[in-house]
Amino acid sequence: MPETLFLFDRPxxxxxxxxxxxRVMGGVSRSALRFDPAGHAVFSGQVAPDNNGGFASVRASVSPLAAGDIDAIELVVRGDGRRYKLNLRIDHGFDGINYQAAFAxxxxxxxxxxxxxxDFQPTWRGRMIPDAPALRGARIEQVGLMIADRQFGGFELAIQGIWARRE
Incomplete structure (x- = not known):
């Protein structure tokens, strides 16, 4: 049975x-996660290359998983033809290792x-970290969405929810 991490059915x-x-590094990209009255969230904004920028992201803390370790993260989304990344962090820090997996x-x-x-790869500020600690689902403390990789312009990813899955 999947464990609900986020369900975007209420404002x-x-x-x-x-x-x-x-913007944390001087760029000018902007994003937000907003509620759509149709009963889902929308991650949207503008990605700009100005001032060595080029990424937009949102994230939130997550409660510890009730049943311990997991095998996968599942999302129900409606895309816009762009590639996104799901970010997982095993701490509550602002900056540090992100475990990322792309989806399109x-x-x-x-x-x-x-x-x-x-399939999640450990990165820090966009660079691979080969000696990072292994990602274990029981340690996930933050979940995020990101768009990067020189995908400039407006974007919009609708999302109904995010679940942790066990095989």
Missing amino acids: EAVAPWSAIDD PPAGIWTRQELALA
């Missing part, structure tokens, strides 16, 4: 999410995206 579901864009949902239709924990 208050987006309240714990904060934008962390390239088709534009305009709701799809289920399952990302195996084994």
Whole structure:
């Protein structure tokens, strides 16, 4: 049975999410996670290359997983034809190692995206960290969404929810 991490069916579901864009390094990209009255959240904004920028992200803390370790993270999303990353962090810090997995949902239709924990790569500020601690689902403390990789311009990813899965 999947464990719900976030279900975006109410306006208050987006309240714990904060934008962390390239503005922290002098860039000008902007993003937000907002509630859509149709009953889901929307991660949207503008990614700009100005001032060595080029990424937009949102993240929130997550409660410890009730049943311990997991095998995958599942999202139900409606894409815009762009590639996104799901970020997992094993601490509550602002800066540090992000475990990232990319996904590219088709534009305009709701799809289920399952990302195996084994596919998440440890990075720090966009660089691979080969000697990072192994990602274990029981240690996940923050979850985030990101768009980067020179995908400039407006973006919009609709999201119904995020779940932890066990095989």
